[in-house]
Amino acid sequence: MTALTHSPMPAQVGLLAARAIKGTLRNPAQMVFPIVFPLVLLAVNAAGLDAATDLPGFPADSYLDFALAIPFMQGALFAALNGGQDLARDIEGGFLDRLAMTPLSGAALLAGQLGGALFMGLISAVLYLAVGVAFGVGIAAGAGGALVLLLLSLAISSAFACLGTFVALRGGTGEAVQGFFPLFFVLLFLSSAFFPRDLIEHEWFRTIATYNPVSYMVEGIRSLVISGWDGQALAQAFAIALIAIVGFLALSARALRTRLVRT
Amino acid sequence: MTHERAIDVAGLVREFKGGVRAVDGIDLHVAAGEIYGFLGPNGAGKSTTVKVLTTLLPPSGGRATVAGFDVAREGAKVRASIGVALQDVALDPMLTGREHMRLQGGLQGIPRAERARRGAELLDRVGLSDAADRRSKTYSGGMKRRLDLALALLHNPRILFLDEPTTGLDVQSRTALWDEVERLARQEGTTVFLTTQYLEEADVLADRVGIIDRGTIVAEGTPAELKAQVAKPTVEFTPRDAGQCSIAAAALAPFGEPVAARRDGSIAVRLESGADQLADIVRALDHAKIAVAHLALHEPTLDDVFLAKTGRSLEGAADGGTAEEIAPPRRDRVAA
Amino acid sequence: MTAAGTVARTRSVALSVAWRSVHNAFHNPAILLPSVLFPLFFFMAFAGGLSSVQNVPEFDYRSGYTSFQFAFICIQSAAFGGVFTGFAIAGDFEFGFARRLLLAAPNRSGIVAGYMIGAMVRWMFVLAVVFSAALISGMRIDGSLGHLLALLVLALVVSATSTLWAAGIAMRLRTMQAGPVMQMPIFILLFLAPVYVPLHLVAGWVHDVAQLNPFTALLETARGFIAGEPTKVALSAVCLVAMFTLVVGWARGGLHSAERAG
Ligand SMILES: Nc1ncnc2c1ncn2[C@@H]1O[C@H](COP(=O)(O)OP(=O)(O)OP(=O)(O)O)[C@@H](O)[C@H]1O
């Protein structure tokens, strides 16, 4: 703790992130489900919906190529959930109060907390990419595209992690974060993640998917896999992720201030 | 059908995984209509005994019948005859008091028409009428215990098992519960098997007491018998004239050996053959022309019994009068 | 006690336990909402978002994609309803309430039967909600009332089966933490069946696995009833009877384990 008080801000962030990452690594069971579950779902969906690639206008030859973007999104969701729950645990267990006694800046606290979530997001993203390639998915945008894909999925993980952080700070309990989780999934399922938007038959569904920002995040990742360099798709995806990061970070900072004042 | 013996236990053993013999070969008999107090410190095996007798746990050895039915082989018949309030209340936080009664009525197969009436009557008897329509999660600890008791009584069981029923109750609720247990036993002839850590409770309430320690019964009998067995009453006597002390001591010598007195200027004697000798003592003192300022008879307590049987004190060592009562701290003893 | 008396008492116990299960669900949104919203949401996402897949030439189901998915949601919600009840059973054992039931019931199988009935009643409420949503969204039903009743019976048996499966685990482990152990196998069985398209359109290894999965037959039969073209009814019946028999034994073992542990 004393080391922390005299350190400059980057060191503070490093210490807190290291703590978050260690917490994650120390409980490997916590990592298995979030990483395996999306892969199982991918396998099942790839087999179940492969027939859809026969539809005229379907943008990929294999549903696996098309759906590879989904695990990245789910990995980001789980990272956000875990990060949010860790933070909620700190709040419930009083660790946050202890940190509040130190001259630690709020920004460092948030960045450190996010570090843990991002670490997990990155690990799972690399894994999904490797599994995809191993099962014959070609990255249309090439090796550089794969790098951008990891970068984009990191940005998306950050966006959701900021949301998770905000929920944890506002709600202050693990249940509040857990209760939010289904909403993340609703956002994913009511997007263009499982079907190309222009092939969705039902008008109401297409409308929801069009207004759902998750659609654009998925489409950004997908464009790198199935169509190569698509400037517009990438720009939209990065823009939405960045807006979400900035917005939720600002909200989190405010929530953190009230929480530190209140407690 | 009436049974001479409501509960009959012979060589009962219950061993848990890992070799803990929580009940290690106990024998006990409870007559119909009797209140039996099962007394023992934490971890003695009281709750385990209750669970075996109420068919919640199968015995690992020995035999036990309740209401004439074997607990291991005739569980259903045993359950139909007994009411049970366990140490940890078994309530559903989502149900109200009234809904609990309704559920219990159904579980016990009480005719539908009778359920509501009996439920309301019992809620009233345990003083929960006002809270009857609130969820049990809003009840205080004492209210939960009282609801648990009411549920145990719903089907008019002939034998009632109460595992530490007064733990956590305030003085008033405790006295009310004692009255209710007495009423059930005396007026309705219910047999009551009651475990307790409180000496006073066993002493006041129980017709007979069994003292269990580390899975075995170390003493059994009526409270008076038990006390008489181990510790004889002492008589303590203060002469009006302090100079008469030695004469008085000589006069009392035939009745028993002298012991340390509690008051200054007094002499105390442990009576060899019990309190019956009191009249003779008075006569002897009169005969020696000794004027009495104060005469007291000290009955032994159940704690003296426990101490004599186990070498340890049941209650906090601080209460003890003699040095030997300061028991070595026990692993499983929790400060009351 | 006479034999008839025992039967009456066991029934009374079962009905009381079922009453509590239903009562608690309807008085506690935290229990009821997930069990209604999850199926409703899956139905919405699948029937709404994936319907184009029925335009694939070999997609040969005549009643439309909404019906195709309704049949799946029917089975899925029945199976998951049983698992949700399993969570509740585990909680009852973990927090001691189950002792009240164990102490009162002359025949303790009645307790398990009660949980099972409760799960079925709760599921029927879920079904009513999803069915209404399906009708509103224009589901086509080509089967007769008889076919629909047959579908109802099929799903009810699925609900009972999954309840007994989950109860067997709940009574062995007696902690709410056992939740994933109840849920995972059911989840895997359900999704290694033809969820999105008919079996012959499922690709790769999932196709091979799905061919051996009893839920494949159940799904095909359920879809057949809605289309008015009963399919593989005998096979499904055999699967159901076999699975039900297995889980009865499984649940009985669980009950014994709980009885031994007190
Ligand atoms: N399920 C179990 N598994 C293993 N050991 C157990 C189990 N239940 C009880 N025991 C052990 O058996 C012994 C007797 O426990 P029991 O609950 O019968 O004591 P008790 O006399 O009721 O104590 P208390 O006054 O604390 O309620 C203890 O050592 C306890 O640890």
Ligand SMILES: [Mg+2]
């Ligand atoms: Mg006890």
